[in-house]
Amino acid sequence: MxxxxxxxxxxxxxxxxxxxxxxxxxxxxxxxxxxxxxxxxxxxxxxxxxxxxxxxxxxxxxxxxxxxxxxxxxxxxxxxxxxxxxxxxxxxxxxxxxxxxxxxxxxxxxxxxxxxxxxxxxxxxxxxxxxxxxxxxxxxxxxxxxxxxxxxxxxxxxxxxxxxxxxxxxxxxxxxxxxxxPEPEVVVENKEIFEDLVRFAFSRRRKKFGKIVEEWCKERGYKAEVPEEYRDKRPEEIPAKVYAKIADEVA
Structure with missing residues (x-):
C-alpha cells in the first residue's frame, strides 16, 4: 500500500x-x-x-x-x-x-x-x-x-x-x-481575550510591547497598563503570565 x-x-x-x-x-x-x-x-x-x-x-x-x-x-x-x-x-x-x-x-x-x-x-x-x-x-x-x-x-x-x-x-x-x-502554567480568566491579545501582539513582532498593547486597547475599547519593565520589549520577550495579567485587566 x-x-x-x-x-x-x-x-x-x-x-x-x-x-x-x-x-x-x-x-x-x-x-x-x-x-x-x-x-x-x-x-x-x-x-x-x-x-x-x-x-x-x-x-x-x-x-x-x-x-x-x-x-x-x-x-x-x-x-x-x-x-x-x-x-x-x-x-x-x-x-x-x-x-x-x-x-x-x-x-x-x-x-x-x-x-x-x-x-x-x-x-x-x-x-x-x-x-x-x-x-x-x-x-x-x-x-x-x-x-x-x-x-x-x-x-x-x-x-x-x-x-x-x-x-x-x-x-x-x-x-x-x-x-x-492538562495543568495550566498561567491562569487566565477569559481565554478568548487572552488569545486575541497574543494573536495581535505576534502579528506585530517588530513593535515594542507597550505600543502594541496601546493599539490593541484602542481598537477594542479596553484600558490596561503594561508593567514598566516590559514596555520596551518585543512580544517574544514577554512571559505568558504578563499576557495573562493584561488580558485579565480588561476581562
Missing amino acids: KLLKSKGQHILVDKKYLYKIVRYADLSYNDVVLEVGCGLGNLTRLLLRSVKKVYGIEIDSRFCKILREKFADEIESGRFVLIEGDALKVDFPKFDKFVANIPYQISSPLTFKLLKHDFKLAVVTYQKEFAERLVAREGSKKYGRLSVVAKAYCRAEILDIIPPKAFRPRPKVESAIVRIF
Whole structure:
C-alpha cells in the first residue's frame, strides 16, 4: 500500500520508540485511551495490551480496512472502537489519556482541540520544530503565539527525539515525543481575550510591547497598563503570565 507523504502518512516502525511512547504514558489497565492516526496499528496493538479500552480515529479508509481485520476480536469485544473520520471534525469520546503519532500538518488545531477536553495525560509525537515551539520559553527563538497560548492550557515537556529512520517512509525532519499535562502554567480568566491579545501582539513582532498593547486597547475599547519593565520589549520577550495579567485587566 502506498503511503501518502502529502497527508503526513509516516508510520513509526521502530519498536524501541513505540515501547517508549507507551511507557511515557504511564498506562494502567483501567485507562481509556484515545489514539488519533492509527495507521497500520503498530501503536494500537501495544495500547490494547496495556489498557481495557482504546478509541482510534483514522481518516484513511485503506487503513481502516486493515485495522478492522487486524483487530476484529478487539472490535467485537468492544475493547477497540474505530472511528473513521477527520479528527478535527468528529466529536472526541470520553477518554483518560491521549496517546498518538499524529499527522504533523494538523498538529496545531488538533492540539488545541485536545486541550479543550478533560483528560489526565497526553503523549504525542510531533515534528521536532513544532514540539520546540510548544514548550519554548520567553526569549527563545522558538517562542511565539503557540508557546504563549499553550501555557494557559497545559504544561508540556519534550521527552525524546525520534530520527527519520524510525519511520516508513522516512520524513525529512526529526520528530519529538512530548508529554502534556492538562495543568495550566498561567491562569487566565477569559481565554478568548487572552488569545486575541497574543494573536495581535505576534502579528506585530517588530513593535515594542507597550505600543502594541496601546493599539490593541484602542481598537477594542479596553484600558490596561503594561508593567514598566516590559514596555520596551518585543512580544517574544514577554512571559505568558504578563499576557495573562493584561488580558485579565480588561476581562
